[in-house]
Amino acid sequence: MNTYPKPPFPPQAQPVPGSQAQMRPQPDCGEQSYVGSGRLANKVALITGADSGIGRAVAIAFAREGADVAIAYLNEDEDARETARWVEQAGRQCLLLPGDLAQKAVCDSLVERTVAQFGRIDVLVNNAAYQMTHDEIEDISDSEWCKTFDINITAIFRLCKAALAHMAAGSSIINTSSINSDMPRPTLLAYATTKGAIANFSAGLAQLLGKRGIRVNSVAPGPIWTPLIVSTMPEDHVSHFGEQTPLGRPGQPVEVAPIYVLLASDEASYLSGCRYGVTGGKPIL
Numbered sequence: 001m002n003t004y005p006k007p008p009f010p011p012q013a014q015p016v017p018g019s020q021a022q023m024r025p026q027p028d029c030g031e032q033s034y035v036g037s038g039r040l041a042n043k044v045a046l047i048t049g050a051d052s053g054i055g056r057a058v059a060i061a062f063a064r065e066g067a068d069v070a071i072a073y074l075n076e077d078e079d080a081r082e083t084a085r086w087v088e089q090a091g092r093q094c095l096l097l098p099g100d101l102a103q104k105a106v107c108d109s110l111v112e113r114t115v116a117q118f119g120r121i122d123v124l125v126n127n128a129a130y131q132m133t134h135d136e137i138e139d140i141s142d143s144e145w146c147k148t149f150d151i152n153i154t155a156i157f158r159l160c161k162a163a164l165a166h167m168a169a170g171s172s173i174i175n176t177s178s179i180n181s182d183m184p185r186p187t188l189l190a191y192a193t194t195k196g197a198i199a200n201f202s203a204g205l206a207q208l209l210g211k212r213g214i215r216v217n218s219v220a221p222g223p224i225w226t227p228l229i230v231s232t233m234p235e236d237h238v239s240h241f242g243e244q245t246p247l248g249r250p251g252q253p254v255e256v257a258p259i260y261v262l263l264a265s266d267e268a269s270y271l272s273g274c275r276y277g278v279t280g281g282k283p284i285l
Contacts, residue, residue: 006249008239018227020052020079027225029057030254036064039265044118048072049128051080053226057253058260059083063090070095070114101155111162121166123264126156127176131191131232145190152194169213172264175202177218182284199275206273215272217263222279225250246281
């Protein structure tokens with residue numbers, strides 16, 4: 001069993017969207033530990049928010065399981081190139097796709113460019129997210145509320161709608177929800193609201209797409225050590241991040257990746273319409 005870091009963590013405030021390269025301790029995305037076994041051989045995956053954190057861990061795992069990967073991200077070029085290096089080191093192709101998911105044209109372009117490169121999409125992982133911490137609802141501007149929804153849930157709708165024309169029976173859509181979909185943190189009001197929407201969207205879409213043989217599920221991580229945390233939370237929260245879980249620490253991205261691999265694989269042929277928690281012992285309903 002790996003021994004992962006426990007709080008307290010050193011002060012390390014970063015500007016949004018944060019850089020994984022500057023985090024201390026460094027998140028474990030499976031760079032040295034994840035071992036594949038061909039479970040996604042020759043599949044094509046489009047993963048948003050794959051420059052770092054959970055997205056990077058999923059990209060590395062998918063590549064080592066045999067998939068080619070398109071990586072969508074905002075503007076974290078250094079982190080994205082590092083993810084691409086690991087994907088290519090696994091012997092798979094990697095396509096880098098920078099762009100703002102709040103824009104419909106960008107969502108459409110991500111799908112178009114992925115299909116132009118690889119010919120199809122077998123797995124769509126909607127993982128990118130935006131959050132900010134506020135103590136009062138009055139502190140949330142209208143523009144920030146709308147931006148959170150545009151990135152976290154409207155982009156998922158747009159990407160799913162665009163990608164479906166290029167997904168065959170047996171394909172899989174995996175959306176990243178959160179433990180906040182079940183236990184909303186009040187200081188993350190906008191983010192938590194979108195995560196509840198993602199869980200419901202996924203469950204509803206699974207029912208719509210069942211007749212096409214396309215599966216849809218969501219993953220609900222608990223506190224995971226990623227750049228999103230150090231760039232959007234107060235330093236005292238960062239210092240003690242994950243301390244409240246039964247395991248007494250935040251999860252590492254590599255600890256979340258295996259559920260995405262399962263849901264993307266043909267082994268999960270009867271798994272659809274569900275939400276899977278990776279929470280360090282905190283139950284979700």
